[in-house]
Amino acid sequence: MKFSVRSAELQKALAKTVSVVPTRSTLPILENLHFDVHANTLKITATDLEISVSVSLEVQGAQNGTIAIPAKRISDTVRALSDTNITFTIDTESNKIKMKTDNGEYTLTGESSEEFPAIPEFKGEAEVTFDVQVLQRLIGTTMFAVSADELRPAMMGVLFQFSKSEVRAVATDGHRLVRVNNKNLGNTKLTKDIIIPAKALSQLDKVAAGSETKVSISATHVMFKFDGTSLISRLIEEKYPNYETVIPLDNERMLIVSKNEMLQSVRRVSLYSNSTTHQIRLSVGKDELRVTAEDQDFGSEAKEKISCDYNDEEMEIGFNSAYVIDVLSHIDSEEVEFKLSSPNRAAIVSPVSKKEGEEVLMLIMPVRLNN
Numbered sequence: 253m254k255f256s257v258r259s260a261e262l263q264k265a266l267a268k269t270v271s272v273v274p275t276r277s278t279l280p281i282l283e284n285l286h287f288d289v290h291a292n293t294l295k296i297t298a299t300d301l302e303i304s305v306s307v308s309l310e311v312q313g314a315q316n317g318t319i320a321i322p323a324k325r326i327s328d329t330v331r332a333l334s335d336t337n338i339t340f341t342i343d344t345e346s347n348k349i350k351m352k353t354d355n356g357e358y359t360l361t362g363e364s365s366e367e368f369p370a371i372p373e374f375k376g377e378a379e380v381t382f383d384v385q386v387l388q389r390l391i392g393t394t395m396f397a398v399s400a401d402e403l404r405p406a407m408m409g410v411l412f413q414f415s416k417s418e419v420r421a422v423a424t425d426g427h428r429l430v431r432v433n434n435k436n437l438g439n440t441k442l443t444k445d446i447i448i449p450a451k452a453l454s455q456l457d458k459v460a461a462g463s464e465t466k467v468s469i470s471a472t473h474v475m476f477k478f479d480g481t482s483l484i485s486r487l488i489e490e491k492y493p494n495y496e497t498v499i500p501l502d503n504e505r506m507l508i509v510s511k512n513e514m515l516q517s518v519r520r521v522s523l524y525s526n527s528t529t530h531q532i533r534l535s536v537g538k539d540e541l542r543v544t545a546e547d548q549d550f551g552s553e554a555k556e557k558i559s560c561d562y563n564d565e566e567m568e569i570g571f572n573s574a575y576v577i578d579v580l581s582h583i584d585s586e587e588v589e590f591k592l593s594s595p596n597r598a599a600i601v602s603p604v605s606k607k608e609g610e611e612v613l614m615l616i617m618p619v620r621l622n623n
Contacts, residue, residue, distance in 0.1 A: 253317025253342040255289050257309070259353075260335040265307040266327045268459045268481060269298040272305050273323040281367045284320035288365070291316070297371060298323065303452050304371050304484045305459060317344050318365035325360055374475045374484055376468025380414065380440045384460050384478070390421040391453045393432050393612060396578050398450040399425035406490035409447040416441065422495055428575045428616050429495060430582070435609040447492055448474060452485035459483055499615060503591035503600050507536055508561040511588045511603075514541070515580040517556045521545045522573035524554035531619055532573040536592070537566040545573070569595045570621040579614045595621065 266285070274282050277300070286297040292314045297306040319342050330338070333353065341350045342362070351358040391410070399407035404426075413420040417440055421432045446469055462479040469475075475484045518532060525531055525545035535542040541560040546553040569592065580588065585603030592599050601614040 253289060253319060253344050254313060254315040254340060255294060255311040256313050256337055256339045257294065257311045258335060259330050259333045259338050261309055262338065263330050265296050265309050266330055268307050269296050269305050270323050270327045271458060272298040272300055272303055272455060274300045281320060281363060283323055284363055284368065285323045285326065286318065286320055286365060286368045288318045289314050289316055299369060299371060301369065302486050303455055305455065306482050308480045317342060319344055319347060320363040320365050320368045321349060322360065322362065329358055374468060374473065376470050376475060378442050378444055378469045380437065380442050380467050382465050382467055383436065384463055384465055386434055386436055387465060388457060388460055390432055390434060391457055393582055394421045394423040394430045395450060395453060396582055397423040397425055397428050397430045405488055406447060406492045409449045409488045410453055411445065411447050411492045413445045414442040424495055427572065428579060428614065429498065431613045433611040444469060446474060447488035447490065448485060449488055456483055498598065500593055500597055500600065503593040505564040505567065505592040507541065507590040507592060508587055508604060509541055509558060511580055511583055511585060513558050515577065517543045517558055518573055518576050521554045521556055524552045525573055529619065530573045531570055533568055533570050533621060535568045536562050538563060567592065567595065568621060569599065570619045571616055572619055575616050579616055
């Protein structure tokens, strides 16, 4: 088995695959990358048995063959090289791998490719074409609200609901919720709900390339195909909670405020909140929002005021500052609108300026104020 490749090209391919490799696994073979050379194409595959990523690139002087190569060693070596030509010569009997450049020679031992788990042929029952930027935006807007609670596995992923030419992405951890509707999917007759694990979506953001991706869905898996790269992930086969029931329909008190002013204010004031509850108090009156926090254990307190647009009865509501910061940080608009009802009802937060074909709704559950 033999091939030559530019180190810069190989490094790009390794960067997309190596982050899937588990650092400690009960199956040591998974700490390797599968190299498959066929007809001047090198296909590199990594898997942790839940997610698999494959990247193909063109190589020169190829002699066909397969081998499993230690992921960390090969990745660290190639990353440390300046852009140069590398010639790989591999003895698949002894699993000895020699890498030769103009200035050096490196030898390491791989493992038989027969030990590496076979990646099953993917047969999708439904397919849809996504604009890569739309996909990345859906991931970037929802991922922060995914739950890390293993007792609620359905909430450890993002719910994607496809209907005709629209896709809805939903994430919640019980304290905050994000729902994004996007009508820029194009012409598709797909009607299906799937839950994609957060880990796979995080990986997807790293490998996404080009302008479009084909998404194939089966009963148990989803596959994303980019130019020369594919990612297959197991779906979360659980029922997603009925999130619609927690979105209040009668929040009629409207507060509009500068996103950046409020975000910076909450960040500063929250430094003085209780380190366990992170509680802040929002007091809203005519055209003024007051943000306050105190930590009675340490006798510290902070208060700030911000101008806003509000013409309703004065009210106070408490939140975990970390959740407010998260929500505001993921809204892409100069101004945000809070729809409020009462101190014990969830607040709805949304951008004032909306992108065409997109509707973003975020929800934060309040905390009980200690008067």
